[in-house]
Amino acid sequence: xxxxxxxxxxxxxxxxxxxxxxxSKEFIAQANLNNKSVFDRFALDNFPNYYAEFADLITWFxxxxxxxxxxxxxxxxxxxxxxxxxxxxxxxxxxxxxANKTAIHYVPEPMNEKTEHITYQELYVRVNEFAAxxxxxxKLKRGDRVTIHMPxxxxxxxxxxxCARLGVIHNVVFGGFSSSACADRIIDSKSRVxxxxxxxxxxxxxxxxxxxxxxSCQLAADGGQKVDTLLIWQRYPGKNSSxxxxxxxxxxxxxxxxxxxxxxxxxxxxxxSHDPLFLMYTSGTTGKPKGCQHGTGGYLSYVTAMAKxxxxxxxxxxxxxTADIGWITGHSxxxxxxxxxxxxxxxxxxxxxxxxxxxxWRIAQDLGITIFYTAPTAIRxxxxxxxxxxxxxxxxxxxxxxxxxxIEPEVxxxxxxxxGKDQAAVVDTYWQTETGxxxxxxxxxxxPMKPGSAGPGVPGIHPVLFDDEGNTLPPGxxxxxxxxxxxxxxxxxxxxxxxxxxxxNSYFGTYNRDRNSKDWRDWPYITGDTAIEAGDGYxxxxxxxxxxxxxxxxxxxxxxxxxxxxxVPEIAEAAVVAIPHEIKGAEPELYVSLKxxxxxxxxxxKKVADAIVFQIGKIAKCGRIWVVPDMPKTRSGKIMRRVLLxxxxxxxxxxxxxxxxxxxxxxxQKMVNx
Ligand code: WT7
Numbered sequence: 001x002x003x004x005x006x007x008x009x010x011x012x013x014x015x016x017x018x019x020x021x022x023x024s025k026e027f028i029a030q031a032n033l034n035n036k037s038v039f040d041r042f043a044l045d046n047f048p049n050y051y052a053e054f055a056d057l058i059t060w061f062x063x064x065x066x067x068x069x070x071x072x073x074x075x076x077x078x079x080x081x082x083x084x085x086x087x088x089x090x091x092x093x094x095x096x097x098x099a100n101k102t103a104i105h106y107v108p109e110p111m112n113e114k115t116e117h118i119t120y121q122e123l124y125v126r127v128n129e130f131a132a133x134x135x136x137x138x139k140l141k142r143g144d145r146v147t148i149h150m151p152x153x154x155x156x157x158x159x160x161x162x163c164a165r166l167g168v169i170h171n172v173v174f175g176g177f178s179s180s181a182c183a184d185r186i187i188d189s190k191s192r193v194x195x196x197x198x199x200x201x202x203x204x205x206x207x208x209x210x211x212x213x214x215x216s217c218q219l220a221a222d223g224g225q226k227v228d229t230l231l232i233w234q235r236y237p238g239k240n241s242s243x244x245x246x247x248x249x250x251x252x253x254x255x256x257x258x259x260x261x262x263x264x265x266x267x268x269x270x271x272x273s274h275d276p277l278f279l280m281y282t283s284g285t286t287g288k289p290k291g292c293q294h295g296t297g298g299y300l301s302y303v304t305a306m307a308k309x310x311x312x313x314x315x316x317x318x319x320x321x322t323a324d325i326g327w328i329t330g331h332s333x334x335x336x337x338x339x340x341x342x343x344x345x346x347x348x349x350x351x352x353x354x355x356x357x358x359x360x361w362r363i364a365q366d367l368g369i370t371i372f373y374t375a376p377t378a379i380r381x382x383x384x385x386x387x388x389x390x391x392x393x394x395x396x397x398x399x400x401x402x403x404x405x406x407i408e409p410e411v412x413x414x415x416x417x418x419x420g421k422d423q424a425a426v427v428d429t430y431w432q433t434e435t436g437x438x439x440x441x442x443x444x445x446x447x448p449m450k451p452g453s454a455g456p457g458v459p460g461i462h463p464v465l466f467d468d469e470g471n472t473l474p475p476g477x478x479x480x481x482x483x484x485x486x487x488x489x490x491x492x493x494x495x496x497x498x499x500x501x502x503x504x505n506s507y508f509g510t511y512n513r514d515r516n517s518k519d520w521r522d523w524p525y526i527t528g529d530t531a532i533e534a535g536d537g538y539x540x541x542x543x544x545x546x547x548x549x550x551x552x553x554x555x556x557x558x559x560x561x562x563x564x565x566x567x568v569p570e571i572a573e574a575a576v577v578a579i580p581h582e583i584k585g586a587e588p589e590l591y592v593s594l595k596x597x598x599x600x601x602x603x604x605x606k607k608v609a610d611a612i613v614f615q616i617g618k619i620a621k622c623g624r625i626w627v628v629p630d631m632p633k634t635r636s637g638k639i640m641r642r643v644l645l646x647x648x649x650x651x652x653x654x655x656x657x658x659x660x661x662x663x664x665x666x667x668x669q670k671m672v673n674x
Pocket of ligand 1: 432527
């Protein structure tokens with residue numbers, strides 16, 4: 001592999017086939033889905049009509065006429081003719097029977113602050129009043145885009161649901177992203193309104209956030225997109241927790257302004273099923289993140305079905321997904337899926353190991369959490385700081401889940417034994433920002449679990465694997481291959497905002513033979529991952545086949561990091577490699593070379609490191625930055641990231657005699673091994 005990552009064949013040798021674990025009788029008896037007939041109903045022959053079952057889980061203002069419309073292939077349309085509103089589905093429809101049920105339990109990080117229990121009735125009031133503010137003060141209307149750069153506070157889902165109520169397309173940017181990353185997303189989505197919070201807690205510190213977004217507004221304006229309204233939620237209402245001054249004419253403190261809207265009620269907009277609900281930017285092969293556009297009816301049906309059948313959320317469950325709402329996992333499985341089901345969903349502001357290794361488990365114990373969904377990187381970290389910690393608490397999980405990256409079988413077994421107490425069902429959910437909801441995972445009440453494997457396709461998803469030459473492999477071939485999905489599904493994103501060509505090329509280009517075809521069979525969806533399908537139909541994800549690095553379950557483009565490094569004037573070339581990491585799964589290491597005539601000084605590394613934090617955010621921080629005299633290159637001038645990876649991991653660099661400058665490898669090795 002030339003892309004600076006472990007080759008699939010090497011990765012495959014790290015895994016061996018694992019034994020099955022079986023869900024308990026008690027779990028199966030209570031499961032939402034425990035009848036195998038679902039797989040007959042969801043057989044490919046019944047595509048697309050089987051998805052009507054998912055659409056029946058939500059409430060439509062006007063019933064849909066057709067399940068699936070392929071006239072704009074591969075932009076599929078779902079449940080056409082139907083109208084609905086997502087905030088109505090997540091709030092209003094629960095009021096008749098469950099107004100008093102907790103919708104969101106919000107846990108602030110400081111131990112002395114009380115958990116807030118927001119009922120569906122209260123959520124209804126707060127979403128309506130804020131929707132009135134968005135409409136009347138911020139002048140937002142159906143189809144407008146608004147960028148939201150907020151931490152993990154209850155006001156974030158309230159903001160999203162208020163947008164959905166009005167048909168405003170929200171574009172949530174992970175709170176930890178830098179001003180520059182936020183500005184890029186404001187510009188690309190053409191948002192004239194930005195919503196932020198003054199400050200939030202992280203690891204015991206009250207972090208100033210408003211200053212970041214003053215800078216986002218400035219950078220967006222420099223890039224041609226003026227933010228005329230900055231809405232600022234206060235972490236402590238009535239008190240400004242950021243040193244940043246208010247900008248007259250632009251800045252509005254939300255809690256002050258809300259006083260005008262006491263008692264306001266906003267009729268939910270009747271949205272077409274195909275109307276966009278939100279944008280979520282994610283990394284790809286180029287330096288510029290792409291705005292994945294998700295729709296309304298298909299998306300909501302899909303995430304509701306997945307929350308019900310895979311996460312097995314039932315009325316009396318208390319459910320905690322520890323993701324940040326700034327990523328797709330939080331959108332689909334903290335907010336939309338669970339709330340559409342009328343569930344009680346937990347939000348926690350801060351760090352799971354703050355102030356000590358037991359915090360995460362105390363939250364679970366005290367709130368009586370029954371379903372826990374997190375990422376391998378969090379499991380590794382919790383296991384490292386407190387392998388015996390879960391034993392100290394009365395945990396009663398019926399289901400525990402994981403998402404974001406492959407989980408090592410050893411880590412899986414600790415999770416099952418210590419956290420699940422040998423009795424919780426485990427779901428390893430494989431999916432992507434683009435897929436909207438799960439695509440590969442065992443149905444917990446129907447299939448055994450296999451550590452390290454996500455499982456077969458969820459009902460309705462049918463895989464197809466291709467070799468490097470583009471031939472399909474027979475099912476269960478046990479070979480690393482390009483991992484694709486045969487059929488469309490309602491949760492899939494609709495397009496890349498403002499760039500349909502890139503959408504078609506990146507996700508369907510390779511295996512489509514007829515660009516004009518309106519037949520879905522001609523458009524297998526490309527995940528960008530390599531995977532092995534075992535004889536039992538379970539898939540094991542090996543990793544990305546493209547230039548995407550998965551760091552702590554966060555998706556980063558190598559090119560994005562390299563582009564950030566190249567903003568430093570002294571830098572001529574930059575190359576990122578992904579090094580295996582105990583907790584994060586992988587960590588980027590960066591090689592840079594200097595422009596001719598520039599002398600290496602000790603501050604260069606820091607300049608590059610700062611540029612990365614400025615352009616992207618702390619999550620993209622590189623483990624090491626090596627300033628090298630030159631990059632190893634092929635005769636055609638291509639940087640050999642594979643060689644750099646071998647140097648970094650102290651592996652065999654292989655045959656380098658075909659390089660244009662083989663001698664440089666030795667020089668770099670001496671530097672790295674010193
Ligand atoms: C990439 C998508 C969708 C939620 C969070 C990540 C990797 C995701 C798994 C899993 C192995 C996984 C893939 C995928 N991935 N889940 N269960 N096992 N790998 O969303 O940021 O869009 O990243 O994460 O490589 O392509 P994302």
